[in-house]
Structure formats: C-alpha cells, structure tokens
Amino acid sequence: MKLFFQYCSYGFSNCYIMGAEPAAQQAAALQATAQPLATAQPLAAAQMSAIIVDPGSMENVILEIIENNNFDLRAVLITHDHLSHVRGLRTLKRIYDVEVFAVNQTIMDHKTTIVKDGDRIKIRDFSVEVISIPGHSSDSVVYRIDNLLFTGDVLTAGLVGGTASAYGTTTQMNKLRSRLLSLPGDYVVLPGHGPPSTLEAERRFNTDILQYDLNRSRKPVFRLDL
Numbered sequence: 203m204k205l206f207f208q209y210c211s212y213g214f215s216n217c218y219i220m221g222a223e224p225a226a227q228q229a230a231a232l233q234a235t236a237q238p239l240a241t242a243q244p245l246a247a248a249q250m251s252a253i254i255v256d257p258g259s260m261e262n263v264i265l266e267i268i269e270n271n272n273f274d275l276r277a278v279l280i281t282h283d284h285l286s287h288v289r290g291l292r293t294l295k296r297i298y299d300v301e302v303f304a305v306n307q308t309i310m311d312h313k314t315t316i317v318k319d320g321d322r323i324k325i326r327d328f329s330v331e332v333i334s335i336p337g338h339s340s341d342s343v344v345y346r347i348d349n350l351l352f353t354g355d356v357l358t359a360g361l362v363g364g365t366a367s368a369y370g371t372t373t374q375m376n377k378l379r380s381r382l383l384s385l386p387g388d389y390v391v392l393p394g395h396g397p398p399s400t401l402e403a404e405r406r407f408n409t410d411i412l413q414y415d416l417n418r419s420r421k422p423v424f425r426l427d428l
Contacts, residue, residue: 204250205350206267207392210258213286215394217257217264218352221250221273222327249274251326254300255345255352256281256394257290264290265297277325280304280314281354282342287394301325305334305341317343319381333381337374338363344382351389351401357382358393359403362410375414383411 204221252273257264268275275298280288283306291310294300303323304314317323319334331346335356342363345352355363362378365371382401389401404411 203348204271207398208261208264208267210261210286210290212259212289213284215256215258215286216392216396217259217261217290218255218392219252219264219267219273220255220328220347221252221271223250224248224327251276251328253277253279253325253328253330254294255279255392256287256354257294258286258288260290260293268298274326275300277328278302279330279345279352280306280309281345281352281356281394282339283309284339284355287354303330305343319343335374335377335381337365337370337377342374346385346389349387349389350392351382352392353382354394357391357404357408358396359391359399360407360409361396362408371414375411378411 203223206219208217208219210217249272252268252275254264254275255278257278267273278291278294278300280302283304288309291302291312295312302309302312302314303317305317307314307316317332319332321332323330323332328347333344333346335342335344338355342354342356344354344356356374357363357378363374365374383405385401391399391401391404393399
C-alpha cells in the first residue's frame, strides 16, 4: 500500500491519495521471492487501485502522483461538504471516471453514492468503514481504512472541529467518545488540516477534549472554517 499526502493551497487543507496493490499481484510477488533466483520470473507492472480523500484543489502534483504511480483511481471519499475539501472535485471528475462517496446526495453538482454510519464499503482492494460524527457539520464522517483514520475536520492534532452551537459541541464530543476515541488500540489520525497524529495522542493530550472535560458548561468552540 502507498499513501501520499498533498497540501492544497486553497483552504490550506490536506488531500490524501492511497494506492493498494492487487491481492493477486501481492501473492505473485511472494511466490516469486520464494523461488530460487535463477528461476524467478520478473513480474509485470500492474495498476494499483487507488482512492483519493478530500480533493480540496486539483494541484498538478496530485495528477503526477496518480499518473507516475500507475494508479487506477476508483473512488473519492468526502469527509464533509465544505469547499476547502471538495473544490477540486469538478476538475478531478473531468479527468477520471470515479465514484464519489459522501453523506450528501450531491457534491459540487455531482451525484454521490450515499454513505451512513456503520457502512462497510468494498472499493476494489480497499475495505472502508464509515463513522458518522456530526457537529462540525451535519454530514461529517470519518473513514477508517486498516489502521488509518481520515478524520476531516472532526479531529485534528490537538483540536476538534469548530461548531456553531453548544448542542453541536455536545453532539460532536459524545460521538467522538462513543465512535472514535473508544476504538481499541491505536490508529494514525490523518486530518483535513494540519499535521498527522495518533488516536492515543489525542486521547491523552487533545486540548479541546481536555478542556471540555474540565468544564462541561463552557461555551462552544468557534473557529473560522476554511
């Protein structure tokens, strides 16, 4: 599996491109390595199925990543419908025939395959779990792929998503605890803005979560959403 991160200049957001080697190709590679060197046959390069998460803007380097790695782009995962996470979708759809997964029926005028909490989606060589955590937006979801969590703006390094009301803050915190922070073990957190983190680090050190625990009646978090 290959994972690439691209910083999008529009909205200062993160876009992720992930490629998965086909299972048949992996098995062939293992078989080849088990053969004596003289009898091992070279493997033909196979396209790796790929997905992209939150194309905030369509930078040239994103196209280069897809093409230079011989990726077969199959799907777009949208964590939430804020412009800094979806603005590049129109350009992307002009180039690639990809399926768009999101909570909303349309994103940037493109029809989507609707997802909901608890869905487990099979996209070629990817198994994707959908975890709904509304609050920052009504359509906010986290996508879990293996030990990776693509969290959008729900959870970033040291912070949680800004909300518009006390109700939104409470809803988001409750969902974060019951659906994300309660996951057994550790995961890599890949947020929509800022650096990566780990779930264990956020359990222990996330400033917004700790502050909320200290004062349950505090005012909601207001931050400019880019």
